[in-house]
Amino acid sequence: MTNKAEQLSVLFASHLENYQLVLAKRLPTSLYAPCIYILSLGGKRVRPLLALAGAELFGASPEVALDSALAVELFHNFSLIHDDILDNAPLRRGQPTVHEKWGRDTAILSGDVMMVQSVRVLESYSSLAYYHLSQLLNKTATEVCEGQQWDMDFEKNDSVTVDAYIQMIAAKTAVLLGCSLQMGAICANASCDNQLALYEFGLNVGIAFQLNDDLLDAFPGEGFGKQPGGDILADKKTFLLLKARALAEGEAERTLEACLAGKWNGSEKIDKVTAIYRELGVDMLCSQLADEYTAKAFKSLDSIDVPDANKDFLRGYAKHLLHRQV
């Protein structure tokens, strides 16, 4: 992490803390305590940091984007509360999820109220900036809901294409990165062309990030914290699995289908599947595709009409994201 990322993180952390104090005064406590709780579970705060950096890219002070940064973090945390219900997840960052701690009903309602607050914190901007910021956030929110539904639909669908998968991960996670950056750009009064180029940068970094994430699950590098092979054990339709099913023939196809039919479990299943992935070269294909999206992202960043030195931080931060998990 660079010094700049540290600075922006500290700036945002203090803004978020003040907002949590505001929420702590609201009633009923039973509705707002879960909001404060999930915000306090931490995280790398990637989205708010992108919003602040998006403003700074255009020479503005990051402070102008603080409420936009708060908006995207609130929206992200709303989606975590509801997604955890959908996934029946007991834990988030090692702590009980909101629905585990307060029950399903309060988790639904606290999520709802947090989504509304994500737009309300934008009311500090001028009416014109508010119009653009909340329009972008609501478009993105719509896509995130759509992406989440696609993801659920894919679980029951045996003919998901790689293209549909990319569209799903774009909607479910990458658009919010683009949105965060563009909101920062809006706060800095950037031109429409520059705003859109920055959005494209975030979107493509997000897709590359997700493809990397798929790869790291099957082939974890050193110091990778997540339980490796989780996607394989859950038969999750990642790029690797979809591509492998499209390419596998003969023995490889039979073994892969037997894996999906539950013939092997645990590390044996992981070993069989990763061997097929390597044999078919889908790990390389995934890595190549991630590189293509990364190249597209950097080309988009290059096209933005500001001094090149302004882009150093985002370039470095994107590289950092694409090599480490957040």
Added chain:
Amino acid sequence: MTNKAEQLSVLFASHLENYQLVLAKRLPTSLYAPCIYILSLGGKRVRPLLALAGAELFGASPEVALDSALAVELFHNFSLIHDDILDNAPLRRGQPTVHEKWGRDTAILSGDVMMVQSVRVLESYSSLAYYHLSQLLNKTATEVCEGQQWDMDFEKNDSVTVDAYIQMIAAKTAVLLGCSLQMGAICANASCDNQLALYEFGLNVGIAFQLNDDLLDAFPGEGFGKQPGGDILADKKTFLLLKARALAEGEAERTLEACLAGKWNGSEKIDKVTAIYRELGVDMLCSQLADEYTAKAFKSLDSIDVPDANKDFLRGYAKHLLHRQV
């Protein structure tokens, strides 16, 4: 129903139908079909009608408020989807609820996406009008979530005061009536004072309406469609029950507590409880309080600075609401 109400209903129905066609083109269908479904279950469309009437009160064409009317109806239907999950309700208007038909997860997500759309349909307005409209809708949305949580909290709380109850019904249902009217007024460029007076009218009509609803559950008039005594059988903390518990002494208190402890069931329980309500006069107190809120509402309408004839429709429509169920 007056001719005017009929006209406004037809105008809104056609606008809503067009919007449902827009939703029908969006993907994934699995996300939007539940939205289209719940919107097609009908209802009296009280809130959109108030939005249209709110604009007309100030001499504007009701057409200017069509997207505001759509916004409040979308928001209302979002809240129905999520509330039905909270209530484990199998039916709405005699049809399966969204979570019954599509499952809990899709019901959560379809509700989420519909809430976002309720603000997005306001994007057709100028940036300044959008700023005011969405700010009001989001403030109201926050209160509705709070009201719903208060309601859930009250179920487990044995010391709910009448004042807290009034605050809860105001937040849960009445604020959206005030909001609908004020949004219409904003579309008609009404002054702030006029806007607020119209909001107060809607808020107080809403509270009076809810008190009437409590009364009608225990003492249904002729032609009342709902199963009478439902609140009593469910030990629901209505105005009547809260006031009765506050006033009951001696034999009445013992009988009431025995009813709540489950000593009697069915019509026997309803008869015992309603007898106590009459004995203590809480039916009269409820009716008087509803009348006070009604008077406050009409006083607020009177104060609005437009020709008195413009107010005829809202006056008549409010009377209609306060004497019939919607």
